Amino acid sequence: MQARLLARLRDDGPLSKAQLADRLQVSRTTVAAEVGRLVELGLAQEAGPAASRGGRRSTMVDLAGDIRFVGIVIGATGLSVGVTDGRLAVLATRHLACDIRQGPEVVLGAALAAVREVLDELGVDHPMGAGIAVPGPVDFHRGVPVAPPIMPGWDGYPVRDAVSRTLGCPVLLDNDVNVLAIGEQHAGVARSVRDFLFVKIGTGIGCGIVIDGELYRGVDGCAGDIGHIRVDDFGPACACGNTGCLEAFSGGAALARDATAVARGGRSPFLADLLEENGALTAADVGLAVQRGDAQAVQLIRESGRRVGQVLATLVSFLNPGMIVIGGGVTGVGHALLAEIRGVTYGRSLPLATGSLPIVLSELGDEGGVVGAARLISGSVYAPLASRRD
Amino acid sequence: MQARLLARLRDDGPLSKAQLADRLQVSRTTVAAEVGRLVELGLAQEAGPAASRGGRRSTMVDLAGDIRFVGIVIGATGLSVGVTDGRLAVLATRHLACDIRQGPEVVLGAALAAVREVLDELGVDHPMGAGIAVPGPVDFHRGVPVAPPIMPGWDGYPVRDAVSRTLGCPVLLDNDVNVLAIGEQHAGVARSVRDFLFVKIGTGIGCGIVIDGELYRGVDGCAGDIGHIRVDDFGPACACGNTGCLEAFSGGAALARDATAVARGGRSPFLADLLEENGALTAADVGLAVQRGDAQAVQLIRESGRRVGQVLATLVSFLNPGMIVIGGGVTGVGHALLAEIRGVTYGRSLPLATGSLPIVLSELGDEGGVVGAARLISGSVYAPLASRRD
Known part of the structure; x- marks a missing residue:
C-alpha cells in the first residue's frame, strides 16, 4: 500500500486523496490513514485543498519536498x-x-x-x-x-x-x-509502455527487459545478455572467448575493428585519413563517415544492423513486446542503423507480433x-x- | 485477497486460518472475515479444528467440496x-x-x-x-x-x-x-519453478512462457510463437508461407517429410518398409526407427534437436529462465532428441544462464x-x- 501510494505520487505527481483512493482502488479512509503515516515518516506532505469535484473538497497529497x-x-x-x-x-x-x-x-x-x-x-x-x-x-x-x-x-x-x-x-x-x-520507463519514449525491450549498442551489446512494468532480471540475474548470442558459427572472436557472438559482429568495438580494416585496405579514403590522423578509429568515426556518404561506412552500419535485427526478430517472435528502444553509443550512427534494424526485424518476425511494434531510438542522454x-x-x-x- | 486465499487453498491444500494469515501476510481477523464471505459464496468451507500449535486452536479451511x-x-x-x-x-x-x-x-x-x-x-x-x-x-x-x-x-x-x-x-x-x-506449473516437473519455458514439439512447435508464476502472453497475445523463428535463410518452405522457420526444420511434419525422403532414397530399409506398409511416415515412425538403432533416423533426430537447441540457446541467454520443459508428440522420440537439445543449448548459452538450468522432458500425459x-x-x-x- 505504502509502496503503491508513493509510486503513484512519484510517477503521476501530486494527487488528491480522492484521486489516490480511485487509482489505488481502496477507500478514502484507508488513504487518509496511510497518508497520515507517510507524513509522519517524512515521505509525504499534504499540499492544500484539491479543486472541487462537487461535495466536500479533498486534500492534495505530494511527496515530501526534501526527498x-x-x-x-x-x-x-x-x-x-x-x-x-x-x-x-x-x-x-x-x-x-x-x-x-x-x-x-x-x-x-x-x-x-x-x-x-x-x-x-x-x-x-x-x-x-x-x-x-x-x-x-x-x-x-x-x-x-x-x-x-x-x-x-x-x-x-x-x-x-x-x-x-x-x-x-x-x-x-x-x-x-x-x-x-x-x-526509459520513467522519462523516455517507453514511458507509457508496460512491456518493452531496451537495447544498448555501445562498445558491447545488452538488453533490458521490462515486463508488465517491472524490470525482469531472470533467475540468475543475467537476463538480457544478448551480446553473446551466437549469430554465426563461423564469426569473429569475441572478448568473451567464444566466436560468432552478436557483439563481435555489431558492437562498437567490432565496428571500430572493421572500419580499421576498411581504412587499411584502402577502401575508404575518409576513414584512412582519420586513422592516420588519430592513430585509431572508433564507432563514432564510422558515424562521421556515414554522414559524409562514405559507401564503405554505410555498408558496415548495414551489416551491423542486419545482425542486430536478426536477433531482435527472434526475440520479438518469442516475447511479443510492445516497443523496442535502441540506445547506447553506437546510436550516434543513428538512422542508418535504425533503418536496417527495422527492416530486418519487421521482415523476419511474425506479422501479428510486429503489427504495432515501434522500434525507436532513445531520446535520453546521460x-x-x-x-x-x-x-x-x-x-x-x-x-x-x-x-x-x- | 479472495483470489490469493483461494489460490493458496488450490495449490497448497487445506490450511488453518492461522496458516492462511501467515502465508497471505494479513491479520487473522481479515482471514476470518474473508473466509466467512467465501463460505457464504459457496467457494470455501470450514473443516474442523487444526492441530494445536499451543494456545487457541485455529480452524482448518478448505475449498468447497463440490467445486x-x-x-x-x-x-x-x-x-x-x-x-x-x-x-x-x-x-x-x-x-x-x-x-x-x-x-x-x-x-x-x-x-x-x-x-x-x-x-x-x-x-x-x-x-x-x-x-x-x-x-x-x-x-x-x-x-x-x-x-x-x-x-x-x-x-x-x-x-x-x-x-x-x-x-x-x-x-x-x-x-x-x-x-x-x-x-506443468500445477502438476508437472515445473511445479516449484516460478520462471520456466514449456516447449511443445508436435506437428508444430510453440512455447509457453511462465514468468514469476504467471503465464506471459505478450502485448498482442502471440508471445511464445517460436515455431516461425527463422533459423536459416535458405531453409525449407513452412506452412506459414515463409522459408527457414524452426518448425519447417524440426516439427513433427518436417520430421515425417525428411523420413519419407530418406525412405525413398533407399537410405533406411526400416523406414522404407514402414512407408510401403502404411503409405506414409510420421514422426512416431522415426521414433520407432531410432529405437531400432537406425542410423539415418538418429541423424534426423539429431538435426532436429540441433535446430531447436540453437533457438533455445538464444532464448536462454535472453530470458535466463529457471527450467525448460520439452513436451508434445515428438517427445515420443525422447532421449535422443533431448540429448541433442541439451548439448546445443548448454554449449551455446552463457555459462551463468545455464549453470543450474534443467532441460527436462514433460512427464504429464493428456x-x-x-x-x-x-x-x-x-x-x-x-x-x-x-x-x-x-
Whole structure:
C-alpha cells in the first residue's frame, strides 16, 4: 500500500486523496490513514485543498519536498552523477572523464567526490538513497560486479556497501543496461509502455527487459545478455572467448575493428585519413563517415544492423513486446542503423507480433541513466520491508 | 485477497486460518472475515479444528467440496476432456479421436457431448467454469481462434461463448501450448519453478512462457510463437508461407517429410518398409526407427534437436529462465532428441544462464492439458472482478 501510494505520487505527481483512493482502488479512509503515516515518516506532505469535484473538497497529497536521490552511472571512459527530487526530476548533474580500468577505489572515489559536490551545491545533507550502474554483469542481491570483462579489479568488489557507507543511505547496484531501461520507463519514449525491450549498442551489446512494468532480471540475474548470442558459427572472436557472438559482429568495438580494416585496405579514403590522423578509429568515426556518404561506412552500419535485427526478430517472435528502444553509443550512427534494424526485424518476425511494434531510438542522454539509477533506489526506499504486506 | 486465499487453498491444500494469515501476510481477523464471505459464496468451507500449535486452536479451511471445473483440450486428430475438483485433481477424463478439420460445430459438439457424459457420471449439474485449448493462435480476450493454420473453419468462431452457453458457466479459451505450460506449473516437473519455458514439439512447435508464476502472453497475445523463428535463410518452405522457420526444420511434419525422403532414397530399409506398409511416415515412425538403432533416423533426430537447441540457446541467454520443459508428440522420440537439445543449448548459452538450468522432458500425459485448462479457468473463477482490489 505504502509502496503503491508513493509510486503513484512519484510517477503521476501530486494527487488528491480522492484521486489516490480511485487509482489505488481502496477507500478514502484507508488513504487518509496511510497518508497520515507517510507524513509522519517524512515521505509525504499534504499540499492544500484539491479543486472541487462537487461535495466536500479533498486534500492534495505530494511527496515530501526534501526527498533527494542520487544516481551514479559509471561507463568505460566516463561517469555521470546526479541528484533528483522524490519525483526523480534531475536537480543537478556532473559528468567526468574517468577510465574504469583504474579500479573501484579510484573510480568510486571520483564519483563520490562529484556526488558530494553536487549535494553541497544543493544544500543536501542526507540523500534518501542512491542507485549506481556499472558496465558489466552484477550480482544484484549481493551488490557486487561479477567477472565483468571490461572492468579489471572490480570482480566481487563490494560496490553497493562501499557507496552506502560513504553516503550513509541505502544503495542498489545494477548493470548499466538495466538502469537505462528503467530510465526509459520513467522519462523516455517507453514511458507509457508496460512491456518493452531496451537495447544498448555501445562498445558491447545488452538488453533490458521490462515486463508488465517491472524490470525482469531472470533467475540468475543475467537476463538480457544478448551480446553473446551466437549469430554465426563461423564469426569473429569475441572478448568473451567464444566466436560468432552478436557483439563481435555489431558492437562498437567490432565496428571500430572493421572500419580499421576498411581504412587499411584502402577502401575508404575518409576513414584512412582519420586513422592516420588519430592513430585509431572508433564507432563514432564510422558515424562521421556515414554522414559524409562514405559507401564503405554505410555498408558496415548495414551489416551491423542486419545482425542486430536478426536477433531482435527472434526475440520479438518469442516475447511479443510492445516497443523496442535502441540506445547506447553506437546510436550516434543513428538512422542508418535504425533503418536496417527495422527492416530486418519487421521482415523476419511474425506479422501479428510486429503489427504495432515501434522500434525507436532513445531520446535520453546521460540523464537517462541518472534517472534510472535514482528510480531503482526510489522503488526500494518507497517500499520498506515492513510494508511489503499489501 | 479472495483470489490469493483461494489460490493458496488450490495449490497448497487445506490450511488453518492461522496458516492462511501467515502465508497471505494479513491479520487473522481479515482471514476470518474473508473466509466467512467465501463460505457464504459457496467457494470455501470450514473443516474442523487444526492441530494445536499451543494456545487457541485455529480452524482448518478448505475449498468447497463440490467445486467442479471442466478442461477441454482439442488437438489436430483427437480431443481430451476432463472434470476436476476445486484443487484441480482430475476426477474423470475421456479421450476421443476427432479430426479438427471437421470444423467447430462438429468438434465442439463431440467435445461437449463427452463433457456432458463425464459430468453425468460424476453427478455434476453445474460446473463452476471450463477451460478450453485449441492447437492454434487465439485472441484470448475475445475468446476466438485467429487465422489458425491447421484449423480450417475455426477462424473467428466464437468458441468461448459457444461453450459457455452450452455449459452455462464462465469459459476461457487459450492455445494448447499455453494450457500445457499451465498444466506443468500445477502438476508437472515445473511445479516449484516460478520462471520456466514449456516447449511443445508436435506437428508444430510453440512455447509457453511462465514468468514469476504467471503465464506471459505478450502485448498482442502471440508471445511464445517460436515455431516461425527463422533459423536459416535458405531453409525449407513452412506452412506459414515463409522459408527457414524452426518448425519447417524440426516439427513433427518436417520430421515425417525428411523420413519419407530418406525412405525413398533407399537410405533406411526400416523406414522404407514402414512407408510401403502404411503409405506414409510420421514422426512416431522415426521414433520407432531410432529405437531400432537406425542410423539415418538418429541423424534426423539429431538435426532436429540441433535446430531447436540453437533457438533455445538464444532464448536462454535472453530470458535466463529457471527450467525448460520439452513436451508434445515428438517427445515420443525422447532421449535422443533431448540429448541433442541439451548439448546445443548448454554449449551455446552463457555459462551463468545455464549453470543450474534443467532441460527436462514433460512427464504429464493428456491429463496435463486438462489440468492446465481447468487451472486457467479456476484463476478467473477464484478472482471475480469485484475482488480485484487487493
